[in-house]
Amino acid sequence: MSRIGSRTTGRPTLAEVARLSGVSPITASRALRGVCTVAPELVQKVKDAATALGYVANPAARALASAQSQSVVVLIPSLSNQLFIDTLEAIHDVMRPRGLEVLIGNFHYDVAEEENLIRNYLAYQPCGILLTGFDRTEAAQQMLAASGVPCVHMMELGGPADAMSVGFSQQQAGRAAAQHLIERGRRRLGFVAAQLDPRVMQRAEGFRQALAEAGLYDPALEMLAPQPSSIGLGGELFSQLIAGHGDVDGIFFCNDDLAQGAILQALRQGIDVPGQVAMVGFNDLPASAHLVPRLTSIRTPRAAVGRQAAQALLARLDGKVVQTRSQDLGFELVVRESS
Amino acid sequence: MSRIGSRTTGRPTLAEVARLSGVSPITASRALRGVCTVAPELVQKVKDAATALGYVANPAARALASAQSQSVVVLIPSLSNQLFIDTLEAIHDVMRPRGLEVLIGNFHYDVAEEENLIRNYLAYQPCGILLTGFDRTEAAQQMLAASGVPCVHMMELGGPADAMSVGFSQQQAGRAAAQHLIERGRRRLGFVAAQLDPRVMQRAEGFRQALAEAGLYDPALEMLAPQPSSIGLGGELFSQLIAGHGDVDGIFFCNDDLAQGAILQALRQGIDVPGQVAMVGFNDLPASAHLVPRLTSIRTPRAAVGRQAAQALLARLDGKVVQTRSQDLGFELVVRESS
C-alpha cells in the first residue's frame, strides 16, 4: 500500500537487468558475479543489459544478502609516515582491480583506539583484515578470532603459529646497522629514535645486541624520544647527542627523517659526515639518496609488504592453500656517502 | 523451513537489543540513532543493552534500508604526493568522529579513471563526495549531478556558480612567486614543473602573467616535465636549465620536492643559492625549512582545505544553509634563505 514517496534509489536494479536480458534475477546475479553455472551466451546477454542500463550492483544489498562485504580493512598506526602510505598504496593497487574496497583505519599508535576500530570495522563484515604488527589488546585479538575474518599481519614476522605475516625482521635490521658501522671502524655508536612503537624497539634491541656482542654498547649514547619522528627532531636530537658526547663517531637513526635532519644539522654546524660521524638511516625514503652527503640507509620493502600481504589475503580468499604463513621479504643495507 | 546452515552472521542484531531492553526494534533503532522522539530513560536502557551485547549496527543493512550509507567518498589524483595525504588525514580526522567512513578513490591524474571511480562509488550511496578541482569528464559531471549527492571541490576556487569549493587561487600563488623573485631583483626567471595537472598549469599561468607584465617573460626558461614530481627529477631539471641558460638567476618550482632536489644538486655542483640563483618552492613540505639553504616556499593550507571541506560537507548534511559556497583559504609566501 506504500504508493507515495518511493523509497527506491532511482538506480537500476538487478531485476531490471534481468528483465531486459530475459532471465531471472538470480541468473543475472550469477552471470554478473561470474558464477560458472551460467551459459556463456546468457552471461553475455546479461552483461550487455547491465552496460546498457549503466547498472552497478548495490554493495549494501550484496553485503546484507551474502553476510560479507567486498571490502578489506587495513589498520595502520599513522598516515603521517611515508612508510605506511607506500604500503597502503600497494594494497590499494592490488585490491581495487579485484573490485575490493579498502577501508582504512588509522589508530594513531594507540592499541585502545585500534581495538575500537576493530570492533567497528568488523560490523562491515570485511572479507579480510590487514594489520600492522602483533601488538594489540587481548579483547582485540579475541574479536578478530571470533569473527573468523582472515587476517594478515604486516611489517613484523613471528607472532602466533597460525598467524599469516608478511614483513622482515626488525631486529635483524637493527643488527645490520650496527654491524655496518662496526665494520667501518666506528666504536662510539649512538642510537637515535622517536615514535617508540614496537618495531622501533625491536630495531633498538637488535642494534644493542650487536653492540653488546662487540663490547661496544653504551646506553648513554641512546636518544629515545616518544614524540613523532620528523626532520626537525632529528636535527635537535643529533645536536644534543654530539654536544653531550663529542666522541660519538657513528649513529643509527630509527627512521630516515631523523637521519636527514641530522645530516642537514651537521652541514649547518660544519660537522663532517662521515669524517667525524657516520650515519645510517632506516627505510630509505626518497630524499635520502639525494642528500649531501647521500645517506646510507636500510631499505625496507614497504610497498612489497603491502602488495604481498594483499596477495596473500586474496590467495586465502580464493581458497588456495597457503603454505608460507610467514613471508620474510628481507631488507637491504644501501651504503652511500654518509658512512 | 530454512533450518540447516543459518545465513545469519552470529553478530547481535537490533532485534536482540530491543528484546533485552524491552522495547520494539524500531524504538531501539531510533534510540541508537539519537532520534529525539524517544524518552530519555528508554534511550538509556537501549544503549545499555547495546553495550551489554556488544552490538554494533550492520552498516549494510542500514544503508539498504535508508538508501544512504554513512560514508563519504574522497577522490584524489595521487597517494604519492604528501599534499593529498595531509588533506586526506584532515578529512579523516573530521569524518571519523562523526561515524562517517571515508572511501578513498585514487584516480592517478586520469579523468577517465576518475569517471569510473565515480560510477562505482555512487553505488555506495555515499552521503557526500569530496573532489579535487573541477577538471572532469562530462559524463562524470552528469552522474554526480543526477545522483544528487552533495559535492565539495577542493584545492581550486571557482567552477560552476552552484558548486561548493574550498581552496585557494593557484594562479595568484604563481603570481606571488614571480613577484617575490622580481622584488629580489632577479631578472632571468625560470619555471620548473612536473606532473602537469590543472593546478600546476594555473600556477604556471599566474607566474607567466606576472613575468609578462614586468617584461621579463622568456618561454625558453620553462622546464615542463609530464612525469611525476620527485627530488631526483628536480635535480636533473635544474642541472639542465642551468647548463642551457647560465644566466638564470631565479627559479620557481611548482612543487617543493623539485626545489629540494635542485637545492641539493646546487650544493653538489657548488652553485651558490641564492647568490647565483634564488629558488622558490611550492607547498612548504616539512623538509623545506631544514634544507641548506632553507627553502623559500609558498605554504599551502592543505590540511585546512581537507578540514574545511569536510566541515562544509557536514554542515550541508545537517541542513545548515551554507552561505559561502566558495572558501578561499589563501596561501602564504614563507621567505627563507634560498631567496
Place this chain on the structure above:
DNA sequence: GCAGGGCAAGATAGCGCTGTCTTTGGCCGA
C-alpha cells in the same frame, strides 16, 4: 526404452535495518 544422475535455471525466502503509517495514551481547554 527407461531409470537415474547431473546440471542449468528458477522460485522462495530472507539478510538486518529503517521509512511510513497506525495505534496508544496522556493532557489540554471548553
Place this chain on the structure above:
DNA sequence: TCGGCCAAAGACAGCGCTATCTTGCCCTGC
C-alpha cells in the same frame, strides 16, 4: 467531564540482493 490533539511507541513492509532448495531437462547406461 469529554472530545480533540499531540507525542511516543509500535506494526508493517520492503530496500536489492543472494543462499538454498526445487524444478525441469538432457544425457548416459543397461
